[in-house]
Amino acid sequence: MKKLANKTAVITGGNSGIGLATAQEFIAQGAKVTITGRNQKAIDEAVAQLGENASGIIADSGSMAQIKTIGEQVKAITPNIDIIFINAGIGKFNSVEQMDEEMFDDIMDINFKGAYFTLQQLLPLVNEGGSIIFNTSINAHIGMAGASVYAASKAALLSLTKNLAVELLPRKIRVNSVSPGPVGTPLHSADKLGISDEQLQQMGEGILKQIPIGRFGTMEELAKVVTFFASDDSTFLLGSELIADGGMYNL
Numbered sequence: 163m164k165k166l167a168n169k170t171a172v173i174t175g176g177n178s179g180i181g182l183a184t185a186q187e188f189i190a191q192g193a194k195v196t197i198t199g200r201n202q203k204a205i206d207e208a209v210a211q212l213g214e215n216a217s218g219i220i221a222d223s224g225s226m227a228q229i230k231t232i233g234e235q236v237k238a239i240t241p242n243i244d245i246i247f248i249n250a251g252i253g254k255f256n257s258v259e260q261m262d263e264e265m266f267d268d269i270m271d272i273n274f275k276g277a278y279f280t281l282q283q284l285l286p287l288v289n290e291g292g293s294i295i296f297n298t299s300i301n302a303h304i305g306m307a308g309a310s311v312y313a314a315s316k317a318a319l320l321s322l323t324k325n326l327a328v329e330l331l332p333r334k335i336r337v338n339s340v341s342p343g344p345v346g347t348p349l350h351s352a353d354k355l356g357i358s359d360e361q362l363q364q365m366g367e368g369i370l371k372q373i374p375i376g377r378f379g380t381m382e383e384l385a386k387v388v389t390f391f392a393s394d395d396s397t398f399l400l401g402s403e404l405i406a407d408g409g410m411y412n413l
């Protein structure tokens with residue numbers, strides 16, 4: 163029996179990286195998946211790649227106006243949801259001296275506020291026994307120069323994980339988090355991180371030295387961790403976090 167047979171899932175930021183790999187794994191495990199994103203072409207390409215059990219909708223996690231449409235958009239595809247993977251996020255880095263309000267708001271609006279209100283808008287559709295998973299980050303646990311605002315946005319998701327796990331218990335909805343260490347995804351590009359190619363190379367080399375297993379994680383490895391939380395393999399886990407980081411935090 164497939165682990166997610168007859169389940170329906172929504173994955174935010176599902177057109178790329180960990181979100182796309184998780185959509186692939188969910189579908190392989192029998193689920194029907196709706197992915198969200200902010201770019202129609204990228205969504206269309208991902209849905210074509212994922213096949214007939216995938217749908218796509220546009221919902222920019224940084225826009226309250228778009229977030230407010232997400233419930234209706236999903237409802238037009240499926241009346242109910244069993245799994246929500248709140249994954250959409252950006253990584254932008256700057257020192258406290260250099261940080262400006264625009265970058266601060268961008269990070270917080272997408273990674274935290276967008277995550278919170280997306281979940282709020284989708285909650286009425288979630289079935290009893292549903293599973294919510296936040297994608298946080300190892301940065302919520304460690305100190306890294308330039309990462310303060312990104313780390314705070316992810317630490318906020320860990321706080322949500324515990325508080326919402328209590329709040330949603332009467333509806334038998336479980337809330338858990340996955341906190342990846344460095345994973346080889348399109349996020350690690352100069353363009354997405356807002357840094358130069360030289361800075362990207364230095365950053366990559368510096369990070370690699372801190373990963374005991376000696377390599378970045380793969381998107382597929384993360385997809386399997388998310389699938390564990392999404393499936394009935396984890397029915398005794400509430401408000402919990404799995405750090406998937408090649409030993410970076412624990413060793």
Ligand SMILES: NC(=O)c1ccc[n+]([C@@H]2O[C@H](COP(=O)([O-])OP(=O)(O)OC[C@H]3O[C@@H](n4cnc5c(N)ncnc54)[C@H](OP(=O)(O)O)[C@@H]3O)[C@@H](O)[C@H]2O)c1
Pocket residue numbers: 174175176177178179180181198199200201204221222223224225249250251252253272297298299300341342343344345346347348349350354
């Ligand atoms: N890769 C890592 O090392 C790592 C480590 C720890 C945590 N994470 C977290 O993992 C999550 C996925 O990241 P990834 O590494 O898979 O990067 P990715 O390939 O860039 O995927 C991020 C996804 O989120 C989407 N997204 C970004 N901003 C959005 C917005 N405003 N509205 C809707 N969708 C938006 C992206 O869309 P576009 O393609 O249009 O940008 C993309 O589909 C993020 O929350 C990230 O913080 C990643």
